[in-house]
Amino acid sequence: MASGDCRKEDSLEENRTDSGIDSYRSMLKSEEPREPSGDFSGPRDKFSTGEERLDSAYGSSSITVESLTEIVGDCTLSSAKDQAQISELSEQEENLLTTITEDGDTILHLAIIHEEEFIAQKLIEIFPRDVLDIQNNLYQSPLHLATYLNLTKVVKGLLEKGASLELQDQDGNTALHVACQHGQTECVTEMTREVSSSKLAPVLEVQNWRGLACLHLAALNRQHHIMNLLMKKGADLNIQEGTSGKTALHLAVELHDMKSVTLLLSRGANVDVAMFNGCTALHLAVGRQDADIADLLCQSGADTMLRNMEDETALDLADGNDDILALFPFDDIQISGRSVVGVKF
Structure with missing residues (x-):
């Protein structure tokens, strides 16, 4: 990769205990679901046709907020029944709760899409763990959707029931990727709160189809608190994204994000x-003429003599910037095109 790439390469990003659903019907919202904000192509595609989603076939019925409530209300939610075992439900209840829409959604997906948190919590109580991990046609699990909509209590309920953190959607994102990209700090907290290091480690290492791990996404989106949470949970600080080999530090330098770098x-x-092209964070900082970050990197022990694949040191990219050249007091002496450090005459 040419030196210009070092300079100009763009940076890549209380459970309810009342009598049941009937007492809650009068409180249900009648509005259509909101389209979430943010640049996240998977869920955006899913939510961009809100009217169609409301009319999605669920069995032979058209789904609205009201009919969604009725479907769940038809099921026995009393504590007398072992709600965790779907095998104990009546045949009618089982059919209702396990039907899949043409979009691949279960009734739990739909409850979350409609942001009906109480209904979703009741369904989580009823469904066994395996059903909680069903992915729709966009490979989104209920946990993906609850995270995207920042439904923290639903996220917590799913995790307490054992929903998987490792499932990837059509873009290769886990639910933790989604939370890191969109700054869903409370969701990240729930996903990392009581998870053992051995169980969380592989999730932190998963890369989406753009080669980005969770720490990369947090850095790209300047989510400093989330970055701190991930690092406390053992995220690999030096994990390289899969397309060009950048670490979170490289990404932070590209963004001129001093706080993340620090x-x-x-x-x-x-x-x-x-x-992969041999450029260090110092190469990027100098190439972008960021003297402050270059200075911090030098103070942190950056090797000023490392060369990239173009055989350039960071100094070679300074382009006469006096503030940056001042960081390399002995490197301006060259013999045969190579810098000489500590030459005595």
């Missing part, structure tokens, strides 16, 4: 990790 370095990020 946070990563204070947590022990390796300042000299090289991208």
